[in-house]
Amino acid sequence: MNWKIVTIGKPALPWARDAVADYLARLSRTAKVEWMALKEGPVEQVEKAMMLAGEGSYRIALDERGKQMRSTALAQWIKSKELSATKRVCLFVGGADGHSQRFRESVQETWALSTMTLQHEMALIVLLEQIYRAGTINRGEPYHRE
């Protein structure tokens, strides 16, 4: 299963850039994860680009009003999607203003990393770490501890 993670712009905070590079490098050893940073712009234009980026993919928006999962549930979710031969999952991290209602209604699922509003660069890092963590759970590696 391929992963595509779509953000609006690239992280501006230097440590956030380093963190993203760190997790993308870790993930690349066992998964196909592509990160696509869209150009910032008016919300309608950006969301149009997001919808285009997600075409043909199983689409998930990240939003604090979304479904919450434990890390082990995310690992199970990935397993089930792999069993159902889902080819590509596309995850959308909103910008500073989050996603519009229209966009949230256009995706298959909405996930919340937290009920708290995460700074959007932090949300990307948390998301990458959770995908990495879920992989280690599914491979039985000792990274995750209950």
Next chain:
Amino acid sequence: MNWKIVTIGKPALPWARDAVADYLARLSRTAKVEWMALKEGPVEQVEKAMMLAGEGSYRIALDERGKQMRSTALAQWIKSKELSATKRVCLFVGGADGHSQRFRESVQETWALSTMTLQHEMALIVLLEQIYRAGTINRGEPYHRE
């Protein structure tokens, strides 16, 4: 109100160290936030040191089984604690294995930053950002957007 944030060890990931320094510097402009990194060691010894560090403070453990809040609710919580003249809040971020049940029972509150297990260095960063965000909400600054 003074904040004390207790972790076990210092972040090993370079970007996490930078992120912690970034948020501590931002917080220092408007709040009194002390970060205390305890020496790693056997869980009983570490939790004894944590209990000592929290003496006389309103104590909160971070744990994914804890209470979840929105960022605005955290801001409200801070206001109410300031109104009730709480002098010091002490927050405990667990190590890779989290907190023991005994420790969780010794604190006044348990908060969850996420239902997902956050890497403990990431948990510290998310926590610092939330305290910073709550401050901007209470001061009416434009950082947080609903």
